[in-house]
Amino acid sequence: MGETTAAIEVREIGSFFAAGRMVRLEGLPLRERVSTPGGPVYRDDPNGEIVAGQMYVQFVRLMQPLGAGPLLMWHGGGMTGASWETTPDGRPGWQTFFLRAGFDTYISDAVERGRASWAPYPQVYPQAPYFRTAREAWEDTFRFGPKGSWHADPARRQTYPGLRFPVQSFEAFLAASVPRWGCNDVLTQSAYDALIARIDPAAIVLAHSQAGNFALTCALNAPERVRAVICFDPSGAPDPAHANAERVKDVPHLFVWGDNWRENDFWRGSRPASERWRDALCEAGCDVTRIDLPERGIAGNSHVLMGDSNSDEIAGLVLEWMSSRGLVHGDR
Amino acid sequence: MGETTAAIEVREIGSFFAAGRMVRLEGLPLRERVSTPGGPVYRDDPNGEIVAGQMYVQFVRLMQPLGAGPLLMWHGGGMTGASWETTPDGRPGWQTFFLRAGFDTYISDAVERGRASWAPYPQVYPQAPYFRTAREAWEDTFRFGPKGSWHADPARRQTYPGLRFPVQSFEAFLAASVPRWGCNDVLTQSAYDALIARIDPAAIVLAHSQAGNFALTCALNAPERVRAVICFDPSGAPDPAHANAERVKDVPHLFVWGDNWRENDFWRGSRPASERWRDALCEAGCDVTRIDLPERGIAGNSHVLMGDSNSDEIAGLVLEWMSSRGLVHGDR
Numbered sequence: 056m057g058e059t060t061a062a063i064e065v066r067e068i069g070s071f072f073a074a075g076r077m078v079r080l081e082g083l084p085l086r087e088r089v090s091t092p093g094g095p096v097y098r099d100d101p102n103g104e105i106v107a108g109q110m111y112v113q114f115v116r117l118m119q120p121l122g123a124g125p126l127l128m129w130h131g132g133g134m135t136g137a138s139w140e141t142t143p144d145g146r147p148g149w150q151t152f153f154l155r156a157g158f159d160t161y162i163s164d165a166v167e168r169g170r171a172s173w174a175p176y177p178q179v180y181p182q183a184p185y186f187r188t189a190r191e192a193w194e195d196t197f198r199f200g201p202k203g204s205w206h207a208d209p210a211r212r213q214t215y216p217g218l219r220f221p222v223q224s225f226e227a228f229l230a231a232s233v234p235r236w237g238c239n240d241v242l243t244q245s246a247y248d249a250l251i252a253r254i255d256p257a258a259i260v261l262a263h264s265q266a267g268n269f270a271l272t273c274a275l276n277a278p279e280r281v282r283a284v285i286c287f288d289p290s291g292a293p294d295p296a297h298a299n300a301e302r303v304k305d306v307p308h309l310f311v312w313g314d315n316w317r318e319n320d321f322w323r324g325s326r327p328a329s330e331r332w333r334d335a336l337c338e339a340g341c342d343v344t345r346i347d348l349p350e351r352g353i354a355g356n357s358h359v360l361m362g363d364s365n366s367d368e369i370a371g372l373v374l375e376w377m378s379s380r381g382l383v384h385g386d387r
Numbered sequence: 388m389g390e391t392t393a394a395i396e397v398r399e400i401g402s403f404f405a406a407g408r409m410v411r412l413e414g415l416p417l418r419e420r421v422s423t424p425g426g427p428v429y430r431d432d433p434n435g436e437i438v439a440g441q442m443y444v445q446f447v448r449l450m451q452p453l454g455a456g457p458l459l460m461w462h463g464g465g466m467t468g469a470s471w472e473t474t475p476d477g478r479p480g481w482q483t484f485f486l487r488a489g490f491d492t493y494i495s496d497a498v499e500r501g502r503a504s505w506a507p508y509p510q511v512y513p514q515a516p517y518f519r520t521a522r523e524a525w526e527d528t529f530r531f532g533p534k535g536s537w538h539a540d541p542a543r544r545q546t547y548p549g550l551r552f553p554v555q556s557f558e559a560f561l562a563a564s565v566p567r568w569g570c571n572d573v574l575t576q577s578a579y580d581a582l583i584a585r586i587d588p589a590a591i592v593l594a595h596s597q598a599g600n601f602a603l604t605c606a607l608n609a610p611e612r613v614r615a616v617i618c619f620d621p622s623g624a625p626d627p628a629h630a631n632a633e634r635v636k637d638v639p640h641l642f643v644w645g646d647n648w649r650e651n652d653f654w655r656g657s658r659p660a661s662e663r664w665r666d667a668l669c670e671a672g673c674d675v676t677r678i679d680l681p682e683r684g685i686a687g688n689s690h691v692l693m694g695d696s697n698s699d700e701i702a703g704l705v706l707e708w709m710s711s712r713g714l715v716h717g718d719r
Contacts, residue, residue, distance in 0.1 A: 062396040062450045068483060069473035072562040077521070077539070086517060091464075091600045091623025092572045095656045099527075103520030104539060109562040111469060118394045132423075135502045137443060141401035151400060169502045170467045172565040175518055185418060186507055188435030189409070195431075207409070207436060230404040230441040233504040240424045268423045291423025324427045 063154050064118040073253065074166070074246035075109025080178050107179050110246035111136075111170035112163045115150070121157025123382040124256045124282040128153075128162045129247070131264030131358075132290070133187045133196075133235040135169030136162035138263060142362045143224035143231075149261075149361045152370040157383065161258070163250065165266070166243040168233040176236075184234035192229060197358040198315045198322065199225075215315045217355035219363035228362060247273050257282040259382055261373070264290050264358065271332060274303045283382055285309045285373060287360050288316075290325045292332035300332070300339035307342040307380045308333070311369065313356035314349045322358070342380070346372055395486050396450040405585065406498070406578035407441025412510050439511050442578035443468075443502035444495045447482070453489025455714040456588045456614040460485075460494045461579070463596030464622070465519045465528075465567040467501030468494035470595060474694045475556035475563075481593075481693045484702040489715065493590070495582065497598070498575040500565040508568075516566035524561060529690040530647045530654065531557070547647045549687035551695035560694060579605050589614040591714055593705070596622050596690065603664060606635045615714055617641045617705060619692050620648075622657045624664035632664070632671035639674040639712045640665070641705065645688035645695075646681045654690075674712070678704055 083101040113136060114125070128150065130138040139150040139162050150160050164171040167180070174180055187196065193205040193212070199220055204213035214222055247269045251258060259282045262270035267289020274281040275298055284306060310333055316322035336343045348356050348369070356363050363369070377383055415433040445468060446457070460482065462470040471482040471494050482492050496503040499512070506512055519528065525537040525544070531552055536545035546554055579601045583590060591614045594602035599621020606613040607630055616638060642665060648654035668675045680688050680701070688695050695701070709715055 062394075062398065063400070064394040065397050066394065067479065068395070068447065068486070069479065070469050071473060071477070072559060075558075075562045077558065079539075080518065080520070088517060088569050091597055091657070091660075092576075093626055094623045094660065097653060097656075099517075099523060101517055101520065103522045105518050105520055106558065106562045106564065111563075113469075113472065115400065137402050137445075137502050140445065141403060145403070147399065147401060154400070164502065170469050170496065170563070170565070172562075175566075185420060185431075185433055186412065186437050188412070188433065188437055190435045191431060207411075226407075226409065226438065227404060230407045230438045230504075231443075231502070232438065233502070234507075237420050244424075265423055291426045294425055321429060324429075325423070328423075328426065 065115060066118045067116045068114070070111060070113040072109045072171075073112055074249040075106045077104045078107045078174070078179055079104050080175065105174065107174035108166055108242045108246060109171055110163055110166055110250060112161055112250060114159065114161045115154060116159045117154065117157065119157070120159045121384045122159060122259065123384060124258045125159040125161050125254060126153050127250070127254065127258045127260045128160060129260065129262040129266035129270060130165070131266055133232050134263070135164045135231065135233055137169070137231050138361060142221070142366060143228035144221035146366070149366065149370050152367060156374050161254065166246050167236050167239050180236055181238050182236065184236045186234050187232050189229055192232070193225070195319065195321045198313065198319055199357055201318055215318070215355065218357060219355040219365055220357040220359055221362070221364060228359070244269055244272055248276050251277055251280045254280070259283045259285070259377070261285045262289065263287045263361065267329065268292055274306050278303045278306055281306055283307045283309070283377070283380060285311070286329070287311045288313055288358050289329045292329040294328070295331055295335035300335040300341065303336065304339045304341045308336055309344045309346065309373065309376050311346045311360065311373065312348060313358055313360055314354055344376060397447060398450045399448045400446070402443060402445040404441045405444055406581040407438045409436045410439045410506070410511055411436050412507065437506065439506035440498055440574045440578060441503055442495055442498055442582060444493055444582060446491065446493045447486060448491045449486065449489065451489070452491045453716045454491060454591065455716060456590045457491040457493050457586060458485050459582070459586065459590045459592045460492060461592065461594040461598035461602060462497070463598055465564050466595070467496045467563065467565055469501070469563050470693060474553070474698060475560035476553035478698070481698065481702050484699060488706050493586065498578050499568050499571050512568055513570050514568065516568045518566050519564055521561055524564070525557070527651065527653045530645065530651050531689055533650055547650070547687065550689060551687040551697055552689040552691055553694070553696060560691070576601055576604055580608050583609055583612045586612070591615045591617070591709070593617045594621065595619045595693070599661065600624055606638050610635045610638050613638055615639045615641070615709070615712060617643070618661070619643045620645055620690050621661045624661040626660070627663055627667035632667040632673065635668065636671045636673045640668055641676045641678065641708050643678045643692065643701065643705065644680060645690055645692050646686055676708060
């Protein structure tokens with residue numbers, strides 16, 4: 056969208072924390088600390104209460120919202136709410152797109168990351184986090200190129216043909232990574248459920264990757280509190296053998312998929328779960344749409360759809376779907 | 388300020404990362420990971436490049452900014468940019484106050500915390516972080532009550548007489564805490580310097596607690612890039628024995644202090660460094676103002692001035708000072 060002269064008419068910008076509880080740390084040795092360069096040394100007792108399990112939520116509320124509900128934007132694994140802001144190459148992100156389309160936005164940092172903080176291991180979290188490497192980001196998670204295509208020298212990196220991700224901004228993209236634990240799914244689902252419970256009117260949830268499963272499960276847990284679910288490249292989904300898709304038959308679902316997932320072990324292994332849940336939703340009579348971008352002739356999208364060069368085009372497809380489902384007031 | 392009917396006319400909301408560089412992790416064992424509840428298990432190699440030392444910066448640019456420069460808002464130790472948003476008890480925060488006063492705001496999460504992420508120890512950071520306990524927050528850092536006044540049971544907690552902090556929202560406040568390392572001052576200063584270098588026109592820096600030292604040092608490192616420095620309860624400052632205050636004699640400085648610091652070991656030990664630097668600035672002919680709130684008859688402020696019940700009153704004093712220094716266009 057570039058620089059535009061029309062103002063976004065904002066009523067309020069703010070934030071809050073959802074979920075979270077006091078936990079007590081015990082048995083830790085006394086420590087010394089310095090608060091500021093050159094400052095005095097203090098002895099302190101690290102044992103005591105801290106808050107764990109909280110989620111950070113930042114909202115931008117418009118003067119004249121047009122959405123049937125606020126738009127909750129949930130980042131993927133090893134990422135934060137920054138995913139939805141400026142793209143790695145400096146274009147306005149999807150937060151701006153949907154604000155300009157008239158939606159109040161609520162962008163969260165899930166449990167364990169970003170402004171939601173994290174808790175010590177092994178005292179609270181059972182294990183250490185992992186740090187996604189550049190190679191893993193490039194070749195596995197985000198599908199920029201095939202196995203062996205990452206190289207420390209930018210000039211020697213290879214991509215899938217026609218890749219839409221702005222790889223010249225790869226380092227800026229990687230700077231937005233945060234550590235990730237493999238043990239916090241229950242805490243995280245619980246925090247998302249708590250968030251859904253307090254948003255009024257019922258929210259539209261737009262979820263990327265790891266958040267897809269959390270969003271689909273939130274809808275199952277509180278179908279009357281979720282106006283619609285939109286998943287981009289979900290890495291997982293509820294299992295129809297254990298979850299009843301009929302519970303969400305009145306919640307419209309949209310699945311959007313990027314390109315090159317068949318070339319990738321991680322995504323070839325992950326996508327079937329989402330497809331099974333989609334089938335179950337369809338059988339339950341749910342209004343389900345799948346936009347497979349390559350099938351629509353839109354090739355070359357990575358897993359970071361919101362950072363790709365055609366990010367606004369994809370957001371436009373989503374907005375069109377929302378409009379057709381009555382999620383934009385005044386449209387129909 | 389509560390709910391108001393006037394819109395904030397926003398031109399752009401976005402973010403970027405400053406500083407940061409690729410570092411290589413080596414010698415770590417292979418690991419297994421699960422990406423989503425019930426999903427498949429992958430073996431992965433945690434060795435490779437990650438980004439470390441980056442800082443996250445979120446900006447809100449107005450259609451008609453009135454500031455002589457954008458307002459950079461820097462949080463304290465163990466905190467993030469969320470400090471400047473909604474107060475713990477749900478009132479509009481200083482970000483909103485200064486947006487409504489006409490300033491573009493740039494709110495950062497410094498190295499090691501929030502959306503800036505953190506790097507593994509001992510591979511990149513030399514040591515483990517510490518987690519501020521509720522007791523330390525209450526009795527030491529934020530000066531809500533004297534030694535021994537914290538209790539796990541809210542009904543049994545005690546405060547300083549007339550405390551302005553909304554202690555009924557203490558848990559919400561504590562949820563905004565993030566872990567803190569004692570070893571990242573050089574990385575952090577470098578990231579702040581990098582931020583200052585890219586903001587145009589020269590920025591007004593508003594810094595809380597730990598950030599005070601970083602802000603005062605940024606001004607020393609690049610006086611032509613800093614339009615003014617405003618410090619709230621700085622926990623440290625440059626040492627006049629090693630830094631030349633004449634370098635910043637053309638940069639107006641404002642120091643604002645809360646109450647009850649004499650009752651507190653940490654603050655009784657920390658404040659003299661800032662006072663020495665203030666004296667050096669005065670001797671160098673710098674335009675320096677100190678607002679000691681109790682001396683002005685405003686008693687009971689904690690170290691979290693931006694969360695206290697009179698936060699807008701304090702912001703108003705700052706705005707008045709800015710206006711008197713020609714930092715608000717159209718004022719004089």
